[in-house]
Amino acid sequence: MSTISVAPSDRVFVLTGAGISAESGLPTFRAEDGLWAGYRVEDVCTPEAWLRDPAGVWTFYSARRASGQKAQPNPAHFALAELEARLPGRYFLCTQNVDDLHERAGSIHLHHMHGELARSRCELACGAPPVEDHAIYASLDEVGRCACGGRLRPHIVFFGEMPLEMPRIEREIEKSTLMVVIGTSGNVYPAANFVHWARQAGARTVYIGPEPPLNAGAFTQIVEGKAGEVLPGLFEVQQ
Ligand SMILES: NC(=O)c1ccc[n+]([C@@H]2O[C@H](COP(=O)([O-])OP(=O)(O)OC[C@H]3O[C@@H](n4cnc5c(N)ncnc54)[C@H](O)[C@@H]3O)[C@@H](O)[C@H]2O)c1
Ligand SMILES: [Zn+2]
Numbered sequence: 577m578s579t580i581s582v583a584p585s586d587r588v589f590v591l592t593g594a595g596i597s598a599e600s601g602l603p604t605f606r607a608e609d610g611l612w613a614g615y616r617v618e619d620v621c622t623p624e625a626w627l628r629d630p631a632g633v634w635t636f637y638s639a640r641r642a643s644g645q646k647a648q649p650n651p652a653h654f655a656l657a658e659l660e661a662r663l664p665g666r667y668f669l670c671t672q673n674v675d676d677l678h679e680r681a682g683s684i685h686l687h688h689m690h691g692e693l694a695r696s697r698c699e700l701a702c703g704a705p706p707v708e709d710h711a712i713y714a715s716l717d718e719v720g721r722c723a724c725g726g727r728l729r730p731h732i733v734f735f736g737e738m739p740l741e742m743p744r745i746e747r748e749i750e751k752s753t754l755m756v757v758i759g760t761s762g763n764v765y766p767a768a769n770f771v772h773w774a775r776q777a778g779a780r781t782v783y784i785g786p787e788p789p790l791n792a793g794a795f796t797q798i799v800e801g802k803a804g805e806v807l808p809g810l811f812e813v814q815q
Pocket of ligand 1: 592593594595596598599604605606612617621672673690732733734735758759760761762763764784785786787789801802803804
């Protein structure tokens with residue numbers, strides 16, 4: 577089995593996508609039929625969907641919360657938490673996933689670029705910070721309001737919205753010497769560009785997943801396999 581060597585001078589940037597949670601039982605987004613858990617993305621995760629049908633959006637995300645709460649971290653999540661512990665100060669995890677399986681496996685320094693299922697925020701972007709919210713709403717009447725009067729919406733980056741804290745992500749990529757990308761199809765931008773930015777900054781780039789992603793050509797190494805089977809024991813951290 578191939579290994580990935582991490583030198584004492586390396587700084588590691590990890591990007592994860594839906595594939596890392598697949599073995600925890602959470603479905604990935606791009607099913608063959610183009611549907612996601614039976615929904616069309618445009619109907620449930622766009623700003624237009626929120627304006628047209630906030631109840632439908634909350635029905636969808638309440639169901640995602642319910643399945644997220646039932647899911648457990650798998651060996652891939654644990655392997656990344658262990659890698660972080662061995663690379664103090666030179667490891668950064670950026671996830672496109674909105675589940676909290678990385679945190680529950682023990683990851684500490686991570687950034688949810690597409691938001692978090694377990695939070696909600698004011699729909700009016702009044703400046704109030706997101707709040708922790710695990711509720712599974714049965715109707716829109718149960719959904720709270722911000723002090724400004726705006727309704728709470730999921731703290732999720734809808735299609736057409738900007739990912740969270742892009743400047744911070746860019747700084748971390750700029751500093752990194754090894755980028756590891758796991759379980760993402762390379763469909764959604766700007767995340768699909770991170771590998772190109774890392775290459776421009778001179779980093780080695782590795783992809784891990786059962787099939788090559790759309791942007792496979794930008795990787796210096798591809799490790800084919802399921803994340804939960806491949807990640808444990810993959811990294812050789814040099815002292
Ligand atoms: N706002 C929303 O609600 C919404 C809806 C759809 C997509 N998105 C966003 O689009 C982003 C991009 O999608 P994505 O690339 O994460 O998911 P994706 O479904 O496009 O791709 C999943 C990838 O995981 C791989 N994979 C499957 N099983 C695996 C395993 N066991 N181990 C490793 N890899 C495995 C597949 O080969 C595939 O390449 C999402 O993270 C999400 O933020 C958001
Ligand atoms: Zn508000």
